[in-house]
Amino acid sequence: MSQAATGVAPALAWRSPWLAAWALMLAATLGLWLGKDLWPWVVKYPRGWVVPLKGWIGDFMKWLINDFDLGLFTFKEFTRGIAWVLEWPQWLAKGLLAKGFKIPTGEDAFWLTPTLSWLGLVVVLSLLAYRIKDRTLALLIGFCFLYLAVFGQWDSAMITLSSIMVAVPLGVAGGLALGIQGYRSPRFERAITPVLDLMQTVPVFAYLVPILFLFGFGPVAAMIATMIYATPPMVRVTLLALKTVPEEIKEFGRMAGCSRRQMTWKVLVPAARPTLMVGVNQVIMLSLNMVIIASMIGAGGLGHDVLASLRRLAIGEGLEAGIAITLLAIALDRLSQAFAVTSPAGRHGQEGKGFVARHPYLIFALAVLLGATLLGLVVPGLRDYPEAGQVTTGPFWNDLVRWININFFDQFEAVKTFLLLNLMIPFKRFLLQMPWTAVVAIVALAGLQLGGWRLALLTACLVAFIALTGNWEKAMITVYLCGISVVFASLIGTPIGIWAARNDRVHKVVQVAIDTIQTLPSFVYLMPVVMLFRVGDFSAMIAVIAYAIPPSVRYTDHGIRKIPPALIEAARTSGCTRRQVLWKVQLPLALPEIMLGVNQTIMFALSMLVITALVGTRDLGQEVYIALTKADTGRGIVAGVCVAFIAITADRLIGAWARRRKQQLGLE
Amino acid sequence: MRQAKIKTRLTHLAIAAAFAAAAGLAAPTWAGAVESKDPIKLTIHDWTGQYVTTHIMASVLESMGYNVELVTADYIAQFAGLESGDLHVAMEMWETTGKEAMDASLATGKTVDLGETGMDAIEEWWYPLYMKEKCPGLPDWKALNDCAEAFSTPETAPKGRYLGGPVTWAGFDDERAEALGLDYEVVHAGTDAALFAEIQSAYERKAPILAWVYTPHWAPIKFDGEWVEFPRYTPECYNDPSWGLNKDMAYDCGKPRGWIKKVGWKGGEAKWPGAYQAIRNFHIDNATMGELIVKIDLEGQKLEKVVAQWLKENESTWKKWTQ
Numbered sequence: 001m002s003q004a005a006t007g008v009a010p011a012l013a014w015r016s017p018w019l020a021a022w023a024l025m026l027a028a029t030l031g032l033w034l035g036k037d038l039w040p041w042v043v044k045y046p047r048g049w050v051v052p053l054k055g056w057i058g059d060f061m062k063w064l065i066n067d068f069d070l071g072l073f074t075f076k077e078f079t080r081g082i083a084w085v086l087e088w089p090q091w092l093a094k095g096l097l098a099k100g101f102k103i104p105t106g107e108d109a110f111w112l113t114p115t116l117s118w119l120g121l122v123v124v125l126s127l128l129a130y131r132i133k134d135r136t137l138a139l140l141i142g143f144c145f146l147y148l149a150v151f152g153q154w155d156s157a158m159i160t161l162s163s164i165m166v167a168v169p170l171g172v173a174g175g176l177a178l179g180i181q182g183y184r185s186p187r188f189e190r191a192i193t194p195v196l197d198l199m200q201t202v203p204v205f206a207y208l209v210p211i212l213f214l215f216g217f218g219p220v221a222a223m224i225a226t227m228i229y230a231t232p233p234m235v236r237v238t239l240l241a242l243k244t245v246p247e248e249i250k251e252f253g254r255m256a257g258c259s260r261r262q263m264t265w266k267v268l269v270p271a272a273r274p275t276l277m278v279g280v281n282q283v284i285m286l287s288l289n290m291v292i293i294a295s296m297i298g299a300g301g302l303g304h305d306v307l308a309s310l311r312r313l314a315i316g317e318g319l320e321a322g323i324a325i326t327l328l329a330i331a332l333d334r335l336s337q338a339f340a341v342t343s344p345a346g347r348h349g350q351e352g353k354g355f356v357a358r359h360p361y362l363i364f365a366l367a368v369l370l371g372a373t374l375l376g377l378v379v380p381g382l383r384d385y386p387e388a389g390q391v392t393t394g395p396f397w398n399d400l401v402r403w404i405n406i407n408f409f410d411q412f413e414a415v416k417t418f419l420l421l422n423l424m425i426p427f428k429r430f431l432l433q434m435p436w437t438a439v440v441a442i443v444a445l446a447g448l449q450l451g452g453w454r455l456a457l458l459t460a461c462l463v464a465f466i467a468l469t470g471n472w473e474k475a476m477i478t479v480y481l482c483g484i485s486v487v488f489a490s491l492i493g494t495p496i497g498i499w500a501a502r503n504d505r506v507h508k509v510v511q512v513a514i515d516t517i518q519t520l521p522s523f524v525y526l527m528p529v530v531m532l533f534r535v536g537d538f539s540a541m542i543a544v545i546a547y548a549i550p551p552s553v554r555y556t557d558h559g560i561r562k563i564p565p566a567l568i569e570a571a572r573t574s575g576c577t578r579r580q581v582l583w584k585v586q587l588p589l590a591l592p593e594i595m596l597g598v599n600q601t602i603m604f605a606l607s608m609l610v611i612t613a614l615v616g617t618r619d620l621g622q623e624v625y626i627a628l629t630k631a632d633t634g635r636g637i638v639a640g641v642c643v644a645f646i647a648i649t650a651d652r653l654i655g656a657w658a659r660r661r662k663q664q665l666g667l668e
Numbered sequence: 669m670r671q672a673k674i675k676t677r678l679t680h681l682a683i684a685a686a687f688a689a690a691a692g693l694a695a696p697t698w699a700g701a702v703e704s705k706d707p708i709k710l711t712i713h714d715w716t717g718q719y720v721t722t723h724i725m726a727s728v729l730e731s732m733g734y735n736v737e738l739v740t741a742d743y744i745a746q747f748a749g750l751e752s753g754d755l756h757v758a759m760e761m762w763e764t765t766g767k768e769a770m771d772a773s774l775a776t777g778k779t780v781d782l783g784e785t786g787m788d789a790i791e792e793w794w795y796p797l798y799m800k801e802k803c804p805g806l807p808d809w810k811a812l813n814d815c816a817e818a819f820s821t822p823e824t825a826p827k828g829r830y831l832g833g834p835v836t837w838a839g840f841d842d843e844r845a846e847a848l849g850l851d852y853e854v855v856h857a858g859t860d861a862a863l864f865a866e867i868q869s870a871y872e873r874k875a876p877i878l879a880w881v882y883t884p885h886w887a888p889i890k891f892d893g894e895w896v897e898f899p900r901y902t903p904e905c906y907n908d909p910s911w912g913l914n915k916d917m918a919y920d921c922g923k924p925r926g927w928i929k930k931v932g933w934k935g936g937e938a939k940w941p942g943a944y945q946a947i948r949n950f951h952i953d954n955a956t957m958g959e960l961i962v963k964i965d966l967e968g969q970k971l972e973k974v975v976a977q978w979l980k981e982n983e984s985t986w987k988k989w990t991q
Contacts, residue, residue, distance in 0.1 A: 209745065217709075217741050217749045298740040311714060311861045312886065312965040313868055394968075405869050417822040425823075527861055531869035534821070535831060535857045614858035622835065622858070629836040631745040 050470035058634030079214040093162035120372030133338035144331040149385040160301035179238020201647040206640025222294035230286035237279030241272035316394030322524035451656035485544035497556025514550035540612035555597025559590035763926030782930035793896040794881035831879035847917040886965035898922030949989035
């Protein structure tokens, strides 16, 4: 008791000056707003003061693309060279899986090689799953790929798979290399951290245009955009994984006299493998997230099918193609996870035998694949899944949406109108009227309180940048849309997370559900939402909420499960009810983790902006999208960086809060 | 023994792959019936009509012996690629939406106008026929203000709601509403898909809707409706504020109707003169295009099949383009 009291007293004393500071800030904001006629520049950033940064960046990019000469070759030739190199693995994968190779047989004729048989692939992949894990995984993999065939998604899925097959290993290898370099040299780590932040938060549309110019229009440019987007988590995870390798293992490596290279590859990386696989999982998930956007710039495949179906409002067909993407993600993820935990045991003691004897499974798999493919030359049903056997549930979904639309539109409309008029529009007006100077000051004060001078300075500069580049109004609309969505997503996600944490069966179901939401392209549910709620902010909000719920669920679940059981036991023995345990012990202790979930929710919400631009919002996402369609590099990058700065500001403030809170709770 | 067999098989495959690779690299030196075997890159965007024209053209060029590649690219952003020679031909550039960008690109001298497709583009404010009961004055635009209430939604009331195209389609609807003093709020759909999703939803419920619709497209075929009749477009209306009803503002008229043209990379003219001539000759009319679009978008037939069937049935038509 006395211990608790002494803990509270300094906390209060520490808080009261801050309370005063916040009251002062509130008064100042009100004063600024009232004085808007005296000094209009305080409230609204004057147009004349806008720094023409987008023009400068546009000019710089033009110079980079057209005139930058590296001596032997120009920069553009250099990037085109990279594109040319990357084209080969893609050509190979596509030839095998989707298109076949053209083998010239005469001056003007060629023979098109058959693609790998669908049946052969299904069998071989299931066998692989059985070999590295168990029958359950084999069934799952078999089911995923059979779905592709039966629902007529095979050809498109193979195009998507062939580009993922190239992008993911390259992303993983690149991320691993950067991460190892960062582990070896703290200076390098400091240098790449802000770059990683930008790569993860600048919307993809912002840098598509320069990528198209530098790497050419087509699948390779799409692949490079995918890699830029999907690699950063791998770098971060590598850094974290290497840092958390236990000291004893490192010590052992040093005692065994490892060289630096041996230390890295024989000791650190194998020891860190479980954590590294989290990074691989992220690369796979994010790459498949990019499938839709990549198809907009020429990747084709499933993403193209989703877009094309929805354009003619065939919602069911779009959903089927979208689910194909999800299943592909799940199959690849589970396979790679299983692969990571298989021990290399079993190889020992076979050194004397021949290649065939050592690899019976490999040989058998290759034989099945080749056999089925060659047989496919004779039996067409083996080569391509017979069209007569394909099924579609398309009409069902289309009818369902129509039925809901006709029977329930008015009810939806009532809810929507209520929320719009009483919550969304007032909040939007409020934010748009906030003096920009006050917003900068508020963010700085929050930074000061939570993390000290450096954080205050950083966040103030980031926010001021947005005003300086003339994107203030759009940024405020962004904050409004994302802010409201994040609140709703947290309100929905946190209780589900709590539920999942306290019940293992719910936990399992919820895991599958959020994995699905995360990989199902949001475009699939965006169009039905538009049909039911019309074009506008409300539809955008629903889409953002749907996409942003998973992290909120995940982190809450994880945060509560992570609490040491001893603490809960202690609470129980001191007579707490189940409810008291939840409210007095579990939730307070899990709060830092839950707030990190909120942080991720914000990141997810911001990354959805690009998609919501497609239903006509007027925020930074739309600005980026307009810049993309006008091929205006500078405008897109500046608006994209503004989005990134909002994200980084939120991230730093919440991160600082969570760290402080964890220290107070004695968790760190 | 089995091992050896597989090895030879693998070797064969490797040789075959190497051959194919070499062929790919050495393609320009191939001498065939056509000037160059390098693939001609046709761009595809995001509406069905454009897929159809592009696929027809691609098939025709292939029948002539050219190699063709279809590349997805943005409607406006593609000009950068057409100028640099990364992309070669765009089959549909609409006067109504792409004229400014096309003129700017032609002015660089790196692209070339390949003539009209024969289709006429109409883009205008559109309403379903059942709205005429609620607003009998239509299609005259002067009736719009009296019916603003009928076209309103709770967020816009008492103003009417007009659903415009994506901001990137330009179209000057905000300006038009202001210049003509229309009591309407202009809402921009972010994409083609969102625009027609909302129209379909309203049509199913017989609910009020006023939106930007264009043709050739499946929507005006599937839904009964009419275009609003604005004062007829002239170039002066857009350029000269003093023209028309509103003496102080431009855009006090309807949207332009006009050609749909083909545009190409200038360098292609010398490289594939035969192909460029065939592209110039390409011709199709609104009715034909409408039929094909209906088959694909409304009847759900596969695009490739529809195009192949059309080519089979109209061989004499497209054979003429190739001569």
